[in-house]
Amino acid sequence: MNLILLFEEDFTAQERVLLYGRRLEHIRKVHRANRGDTLNVGLLNNRMGRGKIIAIDNSSVEMEITLDHEPPPPLPLTLVIALPRPKMLRRILQSVASLGIKEIYLINSWRVEKSFWSSPFLAPERLNNELAIGLEQAKDTIMPMIYLKRLFKPFVTEELFLLAEGKNSSSISTFSNPPADSAGTNQRRPIAITAHPGAITPCPEGITQSSILVMGPEGGFIDIEIDTLEQTGFTTVNIGKRILRLETAVPFIVSKLY
Amino acid sequence: MNLILLFEEDFTAQERVLLYGRRLEHIRKVHRANRGDTLNVGLLNNRMGRGKIIAIDNSSVEMEITLDHEPPPPLPLTLVIALPRPKMLRRILQSVASLGIKEIYLINSWRVEKSFWSSPFLAPERLNNELAIGLEQAKDTIMPMIYLKRLFKPFVTEELFLLAEGKNSSSISTFSNPPADSAGTNQRRPIAITAHPGAITPCPEGITQSSILVMGPEGGFIDIEIDTLEQTGFTTVNIGKRILRLETAVPFIVSKLY
Numbered sequence: 001m002n003l004i005l006l007f008e009e010d011f012t013a014q015e016r017v018l019l020y021g022r023r024l025e026h027i028r029k030v031h032r033a034n035r036g037d038t039l040n041v042g043l044l045n046n047r048m049g050r051g052k053i054i055a056i057d058n059s060s061v062e063m064e065i066t067l068d069h070e071p072p073p074p075l076p077l078t079l080v081i082a083l084p085r086p087k088m089l090r091r092i093l094q095s096v097a098s099l100g101i102k103e104i105y106l107i108n109s110w111r112v113e114k115s116f117w118s119s120p121f122l123a124p125e126r127l128n129n130e131l132a133i134g135l136e137q138a139k140d141t142i143m144p145m146i147y148l149k150r151l152f153k154p155f156v157t158e159e160l161f162l163l164a165e166g167k168n169s170s171s172i173s174t175f176s177n178p179p180a181d182s183a184g185t186n187q188r189r190p191i192a193i194t195a196h197p198g199a200i201t202p203c204p205e206g207i208t209q210s211s212i213l214v215m216g217p218e219g220g221f222i223d224i225e226i227d228t229l230e231q232t233g234f235t236t237v238n239i240g241k242r243i244l245r246l247e248t249a250v251p252f253i254v255s256k257l258y
Numbered sequence: 259m260n261l262i263l264l265f266e267e268d269f270t271a272q273e274r275v276l277l278y279g280r281r282l283e284h285i286r287k288v289h290r291a292n293r294g295d296t297l298n299v300g301l302l303n304n305r306m307g308r309g310k311i312i313a314i315d316n317s318s319v320e321m322e323i324t325l326d327h328e329p330p331p332p333l334p335l336t337l338v339i340a341l342p343r344p345k346m347l348r349r350i351l352q353s354v355a356s357l358g359i360k361e362i363y364l365i366n367s368w369r370v371e372k373s374f375w376s377s378p379f380l381a382p383e384r385l386n387n388e389l390a391i392g393l394e395q396a397k398d399t400i401m402p403m404i405y406l407k408r409l410f411k412p413f414v415t416e417e418l419f420l421l422a423e424g425k426n427s428s429s430i431s432t433f434s435n436p437p438a439d440s441a442g443t444n445q446r447r448p449i450a451i452t453a454h455p456g457a458i459t460p461c462p463e464g465i466t467q468s469s470i471l472v473m474g475p476e477g478g479f480i481d482i483e484i485d486t487l488e489q490t491g492f493t494t495v496n497i498g499k500r501i502l503r504l505e506t507a508v509p510f511i512v513s514k515l516y
Contacts, residue, residue, distance in 0.1 A: 095506045098502055139500065245352075248357065
């Protein structure tokens, strides 16, 4: 936790918060912070700053908060991944949130096990918990949006098609906080790619516009899924000879792209 | 498991192997392979090819093996990381092996908890198990070397100093299998960097020579450790505003460098 993420309900006065539970534990056991110490804090979907500890004991910590700067710019990348197994999903979400990705679609695919869709980890509060851990790691406050899409073909041919055309479909929020250096680039069509082992085209590098990155499940998308994605405007690209797991491949590709 | 990793002791005849245990389970339950099917195989520290299933049942699988091509080139990067907590270490090793890294130093640092050094995960066979999973993921056969270094300062000022000078110290194997396009570059001094949040210098990109990448523990190296590394010739670099966890940062940096 390089930043303590605050929520509106933590505030007891304009610049005072009272924290319990996981954040208190972390402040006591990892930061080993005492009265008078200051910590990095940030208000959910809002500014960041410092919190000075006014009082701390076994049951709560009280801080005086100053919020004086903006969170880092979001990564202008929309991530579309076949739903991973629950254990891996947690780590992926933490990692993805730490990278600054703000739009995440979890989709079905032939090789996604049906049971994954009934995992209790898919409850919104649990998904948000994992994302919050990623934000706290990376020092960010802007909570990513997650969309669950259980029907591959209608999602790809309708919603993803509109996204790839540079049109946001109705359920999709726009990047409210585009990077400072990308003024006007939101008008451009995004780079739309599917990372898939064995593809011929190499992954683009050093792009300046927004992008949509699609990645398959363990074992990969099946041919008909790749065909559907290609017909929807997604270029199938490779990232080298090695087949990387989702959790390794996502940071690897993000780093290539931007 | 995109490749079944074979060991000398699996061979019952020149081109025959008999497998049990984890690999059998995987072939039966994930590949759902039957007699007559062929799978990707590779012999440890040797060539890769195909294995045709001759017989398979609950207790073993027998394959006829043809090894006809070389494993992918190694990544010419030496990774030096403060020993992570055991649970994270397993994932890091899998990820690092899948990226093609062949030299890994696990070192001590002020913020490494002492208890991590007595973890049963540090037993060589357990470390190699995790690395094997990474090789099987990425389709590679060359087992990385791991070195455990419990004394920060002597390691950095003596061994790491020699490595950064481009001289291998006695305990260190050379890259036996340099990338095809790097002929002669082993003579050059490697790029020596420490990735550290808050550093001013940005991480180099698109390098062509070998490199040594040092990364600290959760919470980071302390100032005196960074000083020691800088005096040893390591440039302290940042990878952006966001602080990434080791497992996210390593693929991110590898992708920037090469």
